[in-house]
Amino acid sequence: MTDLIIGLYNYWIVIILMMVGFYIVMSRQNLVKSLIGLNIFQTSVFILYITLGKVTGGTAPILEKGIKLYSNPLPHVLILTAIVVGVSTTALGLALVVRIKEAYGTIEENEINRMDNES
Amino acid sequence: MEGILNIILLGGMAVTAIAIAKMRNLFVVTMLSGIYSLLSAGIFVLLDAVDVAFTEAAVGAGITTVLFLSTLILVGREAKPRQFRMQAILPFLLVLAVGAGLIFASLDPNMPRFGDPNSPANQRLAPEFLADSVPQVGNEAPTRVGIPNIVTTTLASYRGYDTLGEVVVIFTAGIAVLILLGAARRRREDEELEGPETGAKPEPPKEDSRMADASKEAPGS
Structure with a gap:
């Protein structure tokens, strides 16, 4: 039982983080808050990948004499790319939020919708 | 020891994420998301992904927080409260259902356990990459x-x-x-x-x- 919990704990936390991010994106009307929810979702996926690459007893994949077991470097490479892409999409999203604020005077989704419907 | 640290840090991340969901002050939310990124960088060090940890700490906790803060200057700090309770309840039920489904899926006996060296993710490609980098026993020639x-x-x-x-x-x-x-x-x-005209912001x-x-x-x- 303990083995099961320790063996799956990382996945469960990843699922919780993912769902919290998903909830923030869906439930909040504020656009900045939604972007933060997206970031949380994104980070949870990163943790899932890195968890899959971990090998018990392994070390960081940097060559050193006398070390035989390394963790899997491939997920690290993929996530390295994903983090940087994530920050550029966040920057784009924030620029859109700034423009929406200038055009509508608010960043609450329901108020924007109401303005669109009225006009 | 590593296992305990892993459990504590991941638990801290879950708590921070839930706190982010609860808060309405956007400044607090931004700071919490910086803490969240830093905690995840700690997790990456524990899981042997040191390069990812560097990047997450510099880009996730650093640049992203700065971008959010400079946006907050322009758009204001306070999120408005919800108008209807349904806006909170409906997504919550959906998220609960999806989360329960995913946790049920994770109980599958074929799901690789944490740190399993024989998991499918560790079988292909990575051993070849490692073999190309690590000098083979008895062969001191430079690697590829x-x-x-x-x-x-x-x-x-x-x-x-x-x-x-x-x-x-x-x-x-x-x-x-x-x-x-x-x-x-x-x-x-x-x-x-x-x-x-009136009120032109710089x-x-x-x-x-x-x-x-x-x-x-x-x-x-």
Whole structure:
């Protein structure tokens, strides 16, 4: 039982983080808050990948004499790319939020919708 | 010891995420998301992904927080409360159902346990990459790539096209941000030329330069 919990704990936390991010994106009307929810979702996926690459007893994949077991470097490479892409999409999203604020005077989704419907 | 630290840090991340969901003050939310990124960088160190930890701490906790803060200057700090309770309940039920389904799926006996060296993810490709980097026993000849950091080796050689694509994405995003924010400034200048109007906010020039910083730094990471 303990083995099961320790063996799956990382996945469960990843699922919780993912769902919290998903909830923030869906439930909040504020656009900045939604972007933060997206970031949380994104980070949870990163943790899932890195968890899959971990090998018990392994070390960081940097060559050193006398070390035989390394963790899997491939997920690290993929996530390295994903983090940087994530920050550029966040920057784009924030620029859109700034423009929406200038055009509508608010960043609450329901108020924007109401303005669109009225006009 | 590592296992305990792993449990504590991941628990801290879950608590921080839930606190983010509860808060309405956007400044607090931004700071909490910085803490969240830093905690995840700690997790990455524990899970042997040191390069990812560097990047997450610099980009996730650093640049992203700065971007959010400079946006908050322009859009205000407070999120408005919900109008209807349904807006909270309906997504909550959906999220609960999806989360329960995913946890049920994770109980599958074939799901690789934490740290399993025989999991499918560790069977293909990675052993070959490692073999190309690690000198073989009895063969002291230089390895094919010759860089001690295997992540760098893989990033620069085997997955070079990924990095090229990443640079394209950053370039596109940088251009898009410059167009979006630059167009706004041009329009404001036009209005100022037509006549003095009320309440023109000064455009903070920092947003652009920070984007440029982000674009410059990213390809090297």
